[in-house]
């Protein structure tokens with residue numbers, strides 16, 4: 001798959017099956033920074049080949065948005081030092097200590113440490129027998145790191161959220177690109193996938209602060225199109241609206257649906273219904 005040029009300094013490989021996330025390369029006068037490392041050696045190699053075809057220098061460093069397998073398993077194949085947050089570093093150490101054969105994976109799904117969604121996709125990406133190499137980071141930051149690549153600057157900022165507490169977003173200027181990773185997604189490591197306003201609202205506030213001036217191109221981990229700032233604003237607005245309803249009607253899906261339909265003149269989109277369900281599925285304090 002060839003890469004897509006998003007801006008003067010940024011190229012993108014869109015997400016693909018089975019669960020490969022977006023990867024980007026940011027190239028300045030001093031070299032290339034890769035954003036997320038890919039789901040496997042094969043995924044990483046595909047990205048490196050795409051860079052080669054475009055005449056772009058191989059990554060000098062790799063920055064990770066969070067610890068999930070599909071974003072980090074390709075790092076060893078890139079052959080460049082890894083940069084990540086302290087929270088991500090701790091999780092990578094845990095992954096490095098784990099066994100990744102089918103029996104170990106199945107046992108972790110059984111015990112609830114792993115989820116079937118990840119185990120199933122991992123088996124598709126890396127059929128047995130598999131050899132997983134976890135590349136531990138060389139550079140670890142707390143909350144915020146700025147990387148100057150020469151003519152282009154990347155700001156890495158930890159934002160957290162329901163999906164993963166270690167989530168980091170990367171803003172790239174002057175290109176006006178915001179690389180979100182999976183930060184806006186739901187909590188998948190829970191008995192029921194869900195959102196909470198306790199985690200989502202602080203994340204949205206941080207994104208508002210970070211996204212100044214507003215990025216023109218927003219890249220998500222698993223969405224095959226980039227967003228412009230109008231689409232991003234509308235997504236954030238939807239999260240705030242439905243999150244607000246969740247705060248008014250905690251755990252009451254029917255009441256949230258009724259309130260949402262009143263606001264939107266009797267209509268309920270599939271996206272809104274899904275989001276309402278995800279908020280209604282949040283564990284309640286007394287549960």
Ligand SMILES: [Zn+2]
Nearest residue numbers: 066068163182
């Ligand atoms: Zn993730």
